[in-house]
Each structure stands twice: as structure tokens, then as C-alpha cells.
């Protein structure tokens with residue numbers, strides 16, 4: 001018998017960086033406010049000719065090399081994103097074409113910032129069932145394209161980037177040990193791109209009103225996240241029969257340093273066992289978790305046998321946790 005685990009990872013961050021000092025020149029804000037309230041210092045911004053699939057492609061090449069996997073071996077590609085190149089075709093299909101992964105079934109997954117962990121949940125079950133052997137999971141975003149750069153409440157928070165993982169068969173006892181995926185659709189309006197879909201189609205009026213941009217009730221999302229991140233961690237621990245002391249690394253979604261600190265307090269986990277990169281990258285939505293994983297692996301912080309929790313929350317509202325033995 002076998003289990004489903006991550007056998008390779010990679011990430012890509014666009015070259016251009018936008019600092020808090022740059023933002024001071026764009027909206028009425030300050031480095032001090034952004035640093036104190038969010039923990040963010042800089043974020044990456046995609047070049048004008050880069051779309052989400054381009055970022056996804058670079059991250060995927062790394063993940064495939066790390067997994068010693070050829071594109072043709074992939075049975076499925078799932079791209080978790082809220083900023084696809086197009087509404088359709090899916091970004092997963094565009095990525096398939098770029099990679100030449102001609103044997104892969106492809107779709108995009110919309111679960112906000114929880115998207116990558118949702119994809120891990122769905123993908124791992126497709127491997128455990130025997131349906132597929134190798135699956136490419138991607139979290140990729142170009143949030144800079146849907147931000148209202150005149151709104152200081154949102155424009156300081158987000159960045160562009162991509163992370164990818166190859167899922168495959170691993171020895172029993174390794175890989176995904178427990179999952180906790182959830183949603184509360186009654187909170188959907190707290191984090192929303194209100195126009196451009198069938199409810200409020202693209203018109204001159206909706207564009208002029210920034211309807212195609214991110215709208216967020218920051219405090220409502222904050223309260224939701226403060227509750228759900230620790231709760232999801234506790235659920236995956238309980239399901240795997242472990243305690244927080246068994247965890248070598250916690251990889252939380254990077255939306256606000258205060259949300260991460262709150263989770264650290266509630267879980268009573270040592271801070272040096274939590275991967276935090278929000279200062280450098282801001283909130284890259286579905287890309288945060290796989291970028292963290294890649295950085296942690298490159299820093300030698302993910303060793304075979306380590307128990308790792310990934311946890312995220314986001315638009316929907318959704319939450320997702322996964323516990324893996326690396």
C-alpha cells in the first residue's frame with residue numbers, strides 16, 4: 001500500500017519589488033503603519049508581460065525538476081488561483097500547454113487563499129484512490145492586476161507570486177495524514193471581487209467603480225482568520241492523533257503578521273517552528289503556502305519524517321488545514 005505525499009516543490013517570484021516607501025508615494029499611508037499593522041515590508045509585482053500562467057510555469061519547472069518528474073508523467077494539474085489569465089480557458093490548461101503535460105486532466109480551483117491546501121486535499125485523494133499517480137498542484141496569483149491602487153485599505157496587503165508541488169505515491173505512514181477543509185459561504189461578501197461575473201457584468205460603470213478589484217472588510221476577515229486558523233490546526237492534529245509538540249514546522253497563510261501571532265499564541269507553538277515570510281512577499285493568496293514550503297525546504301527546514309501543518313483561510317470564506325509527514 002501507499003500514501004500521497006509531496007515529492008517535489010518550487011516557487012517563482014517576479015523580479016520587481018514594491019516597498020512600503022513606494023506605497024507612501026501612491027496613497028496616504030506610512031511604512032510605520034503598514035509594518036505595525038500587517039508585518040509587510042515589500043511585495044513582488046509581475047512584469048507587464050507576465051500573467052498568472054507565466055508565474056505558474058516557472059514554479060512548476062522547479063517542482064518537476066525537484067520531483068524528477070517529466071511533464072508527460074502528470075495525470076492532473078490543479079491551479080488554485082483567484083487571478084486566472086482568463087475566465088476560460090482555465091490557467092491549468094494554459095499551463096499544461098506550456099509544459100507539454102499532454103496526459104494531464106486540468107482545472108482551476110477557486111477557494112481564495114485556501115486554494116492550494118484545498119488542491120492538496122483533492123489531489124491526495126485522487127492518488128490514494130489509485131486513480132492517478134502524479135499530480136501537479138499550483139498556487140499562483142497576479143493580485144496586482146485586480147487591486148485598486150488608490151485604496152490604502154487593500155493595496156498595501158497583496159503581492160504576486162507562484163508556488164508548485166508535485167504529488168505522488170509515498171510509503172505508507174508518510175505524506176498526507178489528515179485534512180480539514182471547510183467553508184462559511186455566509187461570509188462571502190467580506191472578501192469579494194464584485195464585478196466581472198454574471199451578477200455584475202463588466203460595463204463602463206462597474207469598471208469606473210473599481211468593481212473588478214478586491215473589496216474587503218478587513219476586520220471581519222481578521223476575526224474569521226483569528227478563529228479558524230488555530231481551529232483548523234487543532235482539527236488536523238486531532239485527526240492524526242498528534243499534539244502541537246509533534247509538529248516540526250507550521251506553514252500558515254501569510255495575510256497579516258498579527259493573525260499569525262494570534263495563531264502562535266492560541267496553539268502554544270514555539271515561534272521558531274513557524275515559517276513566516278510575509279515581510280518579504282505580502283499576501284500572495286493561494287501562492288503563500290507553496291512559496292513558504294519551497295523556502296523552508298531550501299533552508300533545510302523540511303527533513304524526511306518531519307510533521308508539517310499547512311493552514312490557510314480566504315475568500316469564500318474558506319479555511320483549510322493539512323498535516324503531512326514529509
Ligand code: ACO
Nearest residue numbers: 029033112113152153156218219221222255256285314315
Ligand atoms: N495606511 C494608513 N492607514 C490605513 C491604511 C494604510 N494602508 N489602511 C487602513 N488605514 C486606516 C483606516 O482607514 C482606519 O482609519 P480610521 O480609523 O480613520 O477609519 C485605521 O487605519 C484603522 O483601520 P482598521 O481597519 O481598524 O485596521 P486594522 O488594524 O484592522 O488593519 C487590516 C487592517 C490590515 C486590513 C486588517 O484588518 C487585516 O489584515 N485583515 C485581514 C485581511 C486578510 O486577511 N485578508 C485576507 C485576504 S485573503 C484572499 O483570499 C485574497
